[in-house]
Amino acid sequence: MKRETYKKFVSQRSHAIAVCGTTNELLWVFESKQQCTTLMGIHHSTLMKCMKTNTTYLNSFKFKIISSNNLLLYKEKEISVFLNLVKQKRSHFESYKYRNKKAQKVYAQHIINPLLSQVFESQRDCAKFLKVDRGTLRKLLNNTEEKCFRKVWKLRIV
Structure with a gap:
């Protein structure tokens, strides 16, 4: 045709x-x-x-x-x-x-290179960036002792 x-x-x-x-x-x-x-x-x-x-x-x-x-x-x-x-x-x-109103901002501080440190709008965004599951991320954030993720990232809730 x-x-x-x-x-x-x-x-x-x-x-x-x-x-x-x-x-x-x-x-x-x-x-x-x-x-x-x-x-x-x-x-x-x-x-x-x-x-x-x-x-x-x-x-x-x-x-x-x-x-x-x-x-x-x-x-x-x-x-x-x-x-x-x-x-x-x-x-x-x-x-x-799609943004959750109760989402907690997470500050990820890079110990070696401070220029890579940034604030994420939610735990989901942080987990996506760091390539970690959210359960592990929550454990790191709720833990009171100073643990670093992959010996490079210090995480805290803002």
């Missing part, structure tokens, strides 16, 4: 997806659900859930199915600008959504 014929069949069979802001201003139009999930990095079940329940994605985007005939009416903008907006909203949304 020729590529042009295949594209014609795909465009006839697919549904165009309009991405709107929270105030219903049009941000972008995708030719199909597949293109939307691929470029935005959204899972297809999340996309379908947002469309069925009319909820917002990342508290910023709404999805609507539009007819393919109306696809040509919308102005073309640069996709990179839109994708940067999605990336920015995703990083902001993830930074406050």
